[in-house]
Amino acid sequence: MRWYILQALLHKEAARHMANRGGIALAILLVAAAVLLSVFAPPEATAEGTNVVGGVHHCYIEYDRVTPLIRHLRANVPPEWKSQIVFRELARAEMIDGVIVYPTGTGALQIRQPRAVDSPTGRDVVHVAIWHPDGEPTALAAYEQWLWREMRRAYDELARQKLPEAPLPALPEFDADNRWLVLETHQRFQEQVEALRAATHPDVPPIVPDLAIDRKGLGGKVLDFRAAIATGMVVFALYFACVYLLPTLSCEERERGVLLAQALSPASPTELLFAKFLFYPALGLSLAATLAGIYKPDVLSSLFFWLALFAVGGGFLGIGMTIAALAKTQRAAFLGGMCYLLSVSMVLLICATNNIPFVSNLAVEYHGPRILHAAMSQTVDHTHWLHLIAALWLASVWLVAAGWIFRRRGWQ
Amino acid sequence: MSTDVMIRMTGLRVLYGSFPAVDGLHLDIRRGELFGLLGPNGAGKSTTIRVLIGQRRPTSGTVTIAQRDIVRDWATIKPLFGYVPDRENHFEEFTGRRNLEFFGQLYGVPRLRVREVLKMVELDEAADLPVRGYSLGMRKKLLLARALLHEPPILYLDEPTANLDIHSAEVVHRILRERVQQGATIILTTHDMDEVEKICDRVGIMCRGRLVALDSPLALKQQHTERKVDVIDIRGQRFVFDLDDPTDRAKLGALVATGQTASLQTREFDFHAAFLKLTGQAFQ
Numbered sequence: 280m281r282w283y284i285l286q287a288l289l290h291k292e293a294a295r296h297m298a299n300r301g302g303i304a305l306a307i308l309l310v311a312a313a314v315l316l317s318v319f320a321p322p323e324a325t326a327e328g329t330n331v332v333g334g335v336h337h338c339y340i341e342y343d344r345v346t347p348l349i350r351h352l353r354a355n356v357p358p359e360w361k362s363q364i365v366f367r368e369l370a371r372a373e374m375i376d377g378v379i380v381y382p383t384g385t386g387a388l389q390i391r392q393p394r395a396v397d398s399p400t401g402r403d404v405v406h407v408a409i410w411h412p413d414g415e416p417t418a419l420a421a422y423e424q425w426l427w428r429e430m431r432r433a434y435d436e437l438a439r440q441k442l443p444e445a446p447l448p449a450l451p452e453f454d455a456d457n458r459w460l461v462l463e464t465h466q467r468f469q470e471q472v473e474a475l476r477a478a479t480h481p482d483v484p485p486i487v488p489d490l491a492i493d494r495k496g497l498g499g500k501v502l503d504f505r506a507a508i509a510t511g512m513v514v515f516a517l518y519f520a521c522v523y524l525l526p527t528l529s530c531e532e533r534e535r536g537v538l539l540a541q542a543l544s545p546a547s548p549t550e551l552l553f554a555k556f557l558f559y560p561a562l563g564l565s566l567a568a569t570l571a572g573i574y575k576p577d578v579l580s581s582l583f584f585w586l587a588l589f590a591v592g593g594g595f596l597g598i599g600m601t602i603a604a605l606a607k608t609q610r611a612a613f614l615g616g617m618c619y620l621l622s623v624s625m626v627l628l629i630c631a632t633n634n635i636p637f638v639s640n641l642a643v644e645y646h647g648p649r650i651l652h653a654a655m656s657q658t659v660d661h662t663h664w665l666h667l668i669a670a671l672w673l674a675s676v677w678l679v680a681a682g683w684i685f686r687r688r689g690w691q
Numbered sequence: 692m693s694t695d696v697m698i699r700m701t702g703l704r705v706l707y708g709s710f711p712a713v714d715g716l717h718l719d720i721r722r723g724e725l726f727g728l729l730g731p732n733g734a735g736k737s738t739t740i741r742v743l744i745g746q747r748r749p750t751s752g753t754v755t756i757a758q759r760d761i762v763r764d765w766a767t768i769k770p771l772f773g774y775v776p777d778r779e780n781h782f783e784e785f786t787g788r789r790n791l792e793f794f795g796q797l798y799g800v801p802r803l804r805v806r807e808v809l810k811m812v813e814l815d816e817a818a819d820l821p822v823r824g825y826s827l828g829m830r831k832k833l834l835l836a837r838a839l840l841h842e843p844p845i846l847y848l849d850e851p852t853a854n855l856d857i858h859s860a861e862v863v864h865r866i867l868r869e870r871v872q873q874g875a876t877i878i879l880t881t882h883d884m885d886e887v888e889k890i891c892d893r894v895g896i897m898c899r900g901r902l903v904a905l906d907s908p909l910a911l912k913q914q915h916t917e918r919k920v921d922v923i924d925i926r927g928q929r930f931v932f933d934l935d936d937p938t939d940r941a942k943l944g945a946l947v948a949t950g951q952t953a954s955l956q957t958r959e960f961d962f963h964a965a966f967l968k969l970t971g972q973a974f975q
Binding site: 298 | 744745746766769770772774776778779780781782783784785789793794796797798799821837
């Protein structure tokens with residue numbers, strides 16, 4: 280292996296991409312997407328990351344007038360929902376023929392507060408109207424829970440201000456769901472029944488038991504969609520470099536006869552193939568690592584991430600080399616890559632939807648996204664190590680198969 | 692083996708399946724010789740060249756280049772030759788200069804040499820244009836420039852002047868003659884008989900994988916010129932007399948002696964006719 284020849288061959292590959300800027304443009308687009316993903320949705324925004332809660336990407340809090348309740352709600356929006364909850368006056372909502380129009384994927388909690396003078400009870404009224412997407416009555420459930428909780432807290436604060444000495448009941452233990460509401464309702468029902476029992480049938484033992492609710496988290500976490508998108512881009516970068524660029528450009532050189540011209544030069548077949556099979560995986564790995572680093576810089580210091588990247592890159596390199604060995608023309612190589620992608624996607628989909636066991640395990644594409652996603656969302660557990668071992672084994676199989684096909688069919 | 696022989700093919704046979712593309716070829720090409728390899732399509736010229744550039748292994752027989760076996764010593768033979776294929780194969784997106792610089796790096800030649808060969812083939816003005824903008828003739832000249840980069844002692848040229856204008860073809864002929872004067876051995880395949888007659892030292896004519904004629908163009912001319920005379924007599928009648936036929940010779944003598952000839956003309960050598968005759972015979 281002569282360095283000056285390798286240098287010339289690697290420089291040639293880079294120069295070809297500089298001259299045909301399609302690949303560079305796609306790489307820049309991927310980097311831009313990673314930057315956007317990182318900048319406009321910082322990691323603390325949401326755990327799940329898609330900014331979609333219950334299928335709704337924005338919830339409008341609409342009000343007829345600004346009251347202490349509205350001010351309290353404004354001041355107590357959870358940080359992860361700051362970009363999803365939009366406060367607006369009802370009068371300013373977009374209307375067509377007097378009807379408020381909501382874009383698809385949005386919902387609204389309208390708060391109307393008629394004054395006491397207009398109320399038959401002589402008290403102020405808070406009228407909450409929940410506008411959910413058609414056919415999805417629970418779509419706003421998460422926002423509703425937040426509203427009921429904050430409303431309770433707002434009036435509790437107001438009561439403590441107005442009645443500083445009064446023995447007001449303590450605030451319930453608020454949680455992430457409606458457990459406090461259930462407990463309070465149960466407790467109130469229990470008090471009512473106990474009062475009646477004591478008044479009418481004191482000899483009957485207590486009827487309504489005490490209620491205790493526990494909520495526990497499972498070991499696994501919800502799917503981190505932002506990490507999933509970033510994983511998709513990382514996998515695509517590797518696929519693009521190793522399964523698309525490598526075979527198509529190799530076959531293009533073969534088809535044009537440029538490979539023959541290089542083969543007749545002092546460069547040996549080993550040097551020619553080594554340069555190609557070094558350049559494209561290096562390109563794919565660099566791009567993939569750049570995308571992952573932009574999304575989550577910490578991931579670059581993770582051993583598991585690099586192992587996963589090399590396993591997936593190795594697998595794709597083997598697949599790309601196999602296509603390059605089998606295809607004679609650039610078009611055949613392109614179609615080979617497409618056919619491979621479609622057939623594997625279909626097999627994985629069919630296996631997943633029909634619970635067909637084992638078959639999926641034979642695809643690098645089954646293990647690859649799982650291990651990369653685990654690395655990027657920092658949720659690696661022992662099952663991911665098993666996936667990593669499987670991916671490394673499949674990558675080895677592909678590389679050996681590609682080498683064998685190359686020897687059988689001739690590298691030119 | 693004589694050291695004057697640069698390329699030696701002994702009983703070379705190449706089969707495509709059961710079809711013999713080259714069928715027992717015995718041929719020596721001398722050092723410093725410009726050898727023209729002719730033949731109709733499918734005669735086996737390209738297969739022979741393919742064997743010489745290592746792209747096809749002989750089915751049987753041996754080929755030695757500079758006394759080295761083409762199969763066993765391939766790695767040491769590779770730097771000895773330059774090759775101009777019939778189909779151009781450049782990096783279209785690179786400029787002419789960048790194409791040559793890349794191959795120059797592989798051969799380890801200095802950049803100055805790139806400038807020299809570009810000037811030699813008169814492409815120095817277009818050197819910085821992308822090859823995709825080149826005409827067919829310019830592409831052909833760039834192929835020649837690439838083959839000359841490392842100043843190889845052997846050149847294989849597959850129709851080097853196809854698609855070239857007269858001036859460019861002259862440039863190519865001049866370069867080839869200079870290379871031969873400097874001691875290079877050149878094998879040239881072409882369909883241009885005039886070119887063969889003009890620049891080749893020796894010519895081999897192949898047909899159906901076999902060598903059917905081998906000599907210098909002049910000797911072939913002498914061997915295959917039709918020794919016939921066209922005569923028009925004073926009454927306007929046309930006659931053709933074969934000088935190799937004693938009867939015809941006597942008749943011609945009588946006509947001339949009696950002063951009945953109005954016009955008398957010997958036939959010129961026609962390489963095309965000789966080629967057709969030779970290859971036609973081989974087909975029969």
